[in-house]
Amino acid sequence: MIQEERLVRLFLDLCAINAPALRESESVAWTKGYLESIGLDVHEDRAGEKIGGNANNVIAWLRGTLPDAPRVFLSAHFDTVEPTEGLVIEERDGVFVSASDTILGADDKGGMAPAIEAVHALKESGKPHGDVCLLLSVAEEIGLKGAEAMEIQELGLDFGYVLDTGPPVGSYVTRTATHDKLDILIHGKPAHAGKDPENGINAMQVAAAAIQGMSLGRTGPETTANLGIIEGGTAVNVVCPFVKIRAEARSTSLDELDAQVGHMVQRFEQAAAEFGTTVEIDHARHYYSYHVPEDAPVVQVAQRASRALGLEPTLRTTLGGSDANVFNAKGLPSIVVATGMEFIHTHDERISRRDLVDTARLAYQLLLEAARQTRA
Ligand SMILES: [Zn+2]
16 A cells, blocks of 8 residues: 555655756665665666766665566656755645745656655565566666666566656656757858958858758657757857857657758758858767557556556657666667656646655556566
8 A cells, every 4th residue: 555644755855855967876875775674675786987977776676476477667767857955845735846946856756756655565565476676767867878877688677667757647658759969060260350251251150041941840740850059159259160059859750850850960061061161960869769569568557557546548659758768779668657747847847746646556556467467
């Protein structure tokens, strides 16, 4: 049985510890202590040194009594998108919000607390189950770095659930986008703006020519593209010698994504050529999409768990990324479980007590439903 007050206390305690990406050590130490105190077999990997952080991923086991049941995991991430130093949390009409000038951090403590409480409740229940694992990652918000560094193949897991998206609780993300990043450096040519501007090439004008007519925003049924950051220039009286632009594109269709990225690259190259200059473009595939079919055991178990609690087991597609992208890319079937976190990455972030409890009940039910399966 999920213990509501214990769950809320855990959520508030986790939120109270400042844990921006690469600086999660205090949160990791506290959580390890909690997991050990409830009798789990707790390990750390060596992700911190690989990614330049001060903390490692935590892998905690509740050993099972059913050797033929699938080995399943629940996952959430320690880091918050911004620091939360000085956070004051208030509960207003059953909704937890930040009363200070920071985010709340329900992303992802609103996933982590229910995952831990579910495993705790399963242990206390005395019900038969297979091996259950908590995968608690660092540095998710800066590009899924903790999950990337995790040596997940060694764990012998069959499938699992990443608690890391918004409501409605009971729904799941089974399909996501591939995400590309572009770093663009347009070379201009400096010259004195008053004395000999004709000897210069203005990189801002090159950028403007490239961006004029570039297809951005929602560029196709499954694709988005954005120019997010622009900087450049050295002084008001110098013809602009460089412009840097950081851009991204995402799509659930690799063909559409490749076409969109090709279009953006071509616009920059063509504009540079027209102005008699050059552009450097660094193109990186940030993470890969996944599409877990509805008949996969990880989805079947999830749908049964939602229905058992009277929740609607909708399967969703999103263009956002999570650790599930990395786990799937490494061959471990994973889907994202909706939690109560809303308005994430803003200071209006919130989560309701009811959704927090329902997420924990659902996570517990996922573990019970998995225990009824046989390993493939
Ligand atoms: Zn998150």
